[in-house]
Ligand SMILES: [Zn+2]
């Protein structure tokens with residue numbers, strides 16, 4: 001299993017490959033407090049980088065790739081249309097959508113943590129996990145904002 005997370009001690013992005021046991025930062029050695037049960041056969045019930053159990057699955061689609069395929073198809077289709085090749089123009093659009101759909105089905109899923117945004121790749125039985133839900137994401141975002149606000153407040157109090 002592959003885990004990508006931001007270390008809370010040194011604030012660097014850590015990428016580790018592990019089959020089980022506790023999870024630590026390769027840069028500074030700090031333990032995340034999370035661990036992977038090596039008897040679970042690659043299944044994961046909680047984040048390996050924080051105590052959260054709320055995880056969601058998203059497609060491991062390279063950012064911008066889907067969009068550039070669509071954009072490329074649209075441009076080619078427009079060129080075909082400009083040359084009055086209506087059938088070609090439509091065929092290109094359909095082919096573009098098909099390529100996009102095939103790629104989408106082909107790429108694997110990433111198990112992502114709502115709380116710390118750690119990404120877990122190579123997780124078994126990914127379909128046991130739910131898809132992204134905006135209300136959970138929003139709850140964690142507001143929690144993080146309140147936490148940052150509280151830290152600023154206490155920093156201000158120390159200065160005064
Ligand atoms: Zn670290």
Ligand SMILES: [Zn+2]
Nearest residue numbers: 047050113116
């Ligand atoms: Zn996490």
